[in-house]
Amino acid sequence: MTQAVPSPREIATELEKSVIGQRVALQEMSIALSKKLAGLAVGNILMIGSSGTGKTTLMRAVESYLEARPHLSLRSTVVRMHANILGEAAQKGRPGEVVLQRLLERAREQLGIDASAESLLKQASNGIVFVDEVDKIRSYIGDRPNTSGIRAQEALLTVIENEAVPLTLPPWAGGKTVTVDSSGLLFVCGGAFEGLYDSVFDRVTIGRDRGALKPVTVVEDGQVHERLEFVLREWLRNEDLFDYGMSPQFLSRFDAVVLLADLTIDELVRIFLEIPNSGYDQARAYFESRGLHLALSPDAIRRIALEASKEKRLGARALKEVFRRVVRDYEFDPKANGPEGSVLLDVAEVDAALAT
Numbered sequence: 080m081t082q083a084v085p086s087p088r089e090i091a092t093e094l095e096k097s098v099i100g101q102r103v104a105l106q107e108m109s110i111a112l113s114k115k116l117a118g119l120a121v122g123n124i125l126m127i128g129s130s131g132t133g134k135t136t137l138m139r140a141v142e143s144y145l146e147a148r149p150h151l152s153l154r155s156t157v158v159r160m161h162a163n164i165l166g167e168a169a170q171k172g173r174p175g176e177v178v179l180q181r182l183l184e185r186a187r188e189q190l191g192i193d194a195s196a197e198s199l200l201k202q203a204s205n206g207i208v209f210v211d212e213v214d215k216i217r218s219y220i221g222d223r224p225n226t227s228g229i230r231a232q233e234a235l236l237t238v239i240e241n242e243a244v245p246l247t248l249p250p251w252a253g254g255k256t257v258t259v260d261s262s263g264l265l266f267v268c269g270g271a272f273e274g275l276y277d278s279v280f281d282r283v284t285i286g287r288d289r290g291a292l293k294p295v296t297v298v299e300d301g302q303v304h305e306r307l308e309f310v311l312r313e314w315l316r317n318e319d320l321f322d323y324g325m326s327p328q329f330l331s332r333f334d335a336v337v338l339l340a341d342l343t344i345d346e347l348v349r350i351f352l353e354i355p356n357s358g359y360d361q362a363r364a365y366f367e368s369r370g371l372h373l374a375l376s377p378d379a380i381r382r383i384a385l386e387a388s389k390e391k392r393l394g395a396r397a398l399k400e401v402f403r404r405v406v407r408d409y410e411f412d413p414k415a416n417g418p419e420g421s422v423l424l425d426v427a428e429v430d431a432a433l434a435t
């Protein structure tokens with residue numbers, strides 16, 4: 080039985096259950112997945128976004144989406160790996176092999192151990208490869224060359240859009256060396272590229288393109304101010320990524336470079352409330368186990384999101400950390416402070432907890 084390939088919008092609707100905001104990245108990913116599932120050619124994607132803004136969450140969401148739909152996942156085997164693994168593998172031999180071997184293993188899980196090497200290879204060579212933390216394979220750190228990064232980028236180049244990748248099959252697949260056409264693979268790489276924001280800001284304010292970013296005049300509280308409004312998306316050029324340590328050959332393999340936005344307070348509130356197994360869910364389950372009902376007022380949640388948003392380097396991860404500070408005392412010594420065995424936290428309680 081053949082089933083219709085879901086449209087990008089249908090895919091996005093599902094992914095949105097675990098990824099809040101990040102509209103552009105969701106769109107790009109949903110379009111790519113829809114095309115891939117239809118057997119069409121798709122350009123590779125590079126995702127850049129601050130830490131804790133949802134890059135890994137989005138990759139995982141796609142994995143779960145496919146896992147939950149076997150009829151779709153058979154159309155495209157997916158693997159997710161940390162970029163550093165490629166550098167390590169490169170030291171041991173043919174670097175691109177590690178990617179293909181992962182895909183092959185995954186294909187075997189899907190098709191069963193009796194599947195022929197040929198069918199496994201066919202399945203694997205049509206897969207989706209998520210390479211996470213791709214910024215860790217920059218070719219230099221400061222002024223020093225980063226050998227494993229250089230090797231890892233080269234390793235990826237050998238498998239991205241290559242029609243003839245040599246691959247020694249694992250023993251369970253016969254152990255022969257074969258040639259694999261990997262041009263059907265879709266690569267989605269993601270990384271935080273820490274420091275990129277600052278270096279591009281410097282370029283357009285005090286560096287090479289000094290003065291390019293013009294101050295805007297704003298009126299605030301009746302006073303006129305001049306302010307620099309910098310949005311990375313508007314200024315990022317390929318050269319900035321070259322300078323960061325991604326080679327031009329490597330970058331040229333990506334059709335789309337997607338910048339994830341920093342999360343807004345509203346989005347942090349939604350992440351706090353809507354993402355399953357959050358710190359909030361866990362705390363509620365704990366109080367429930369002690370016969371108490373935990374409730375936070377909307378203002379209290381906003382206050383937590385606001386506090387979390389101040390920790391720019393953590394993104395949504397800060398929510399957990401801030402929330403821990405808020406509930407610690409209450410979890411340590413659970414007792415009702417509201418009606419019918421409820422623990423009520425309003426802004427005053429949150430403020431008090433955060434002040435200690």
Ligand SMILES: Nc1ncnc2c1ncn2[C@@H]1O[C@H](COP(=O)(O)OP(=O)(O)OP(=O)(O)O)[C@@H](O)[C@H]1O
Pocket residue numbers: 097098099100101128129130131132133134135136137270271350354394395396
């Ligand atoms: N856009 C988002 N939607 C839903 N949850 C999010 C989002 N961004 C972050 N989170 C939450 O924050 C946590 C960290 O997010 P994630 O691992 O996706 O960050 P990342 O962008 O991969 O960061 P890093 O660059 O540090 O790896 C996740 O566990 C998730 O719960």
Ligand SMILES: [Mg+2]
Pocket residue numbers: 134135136211212
């Ligand atoms: Mg991540």
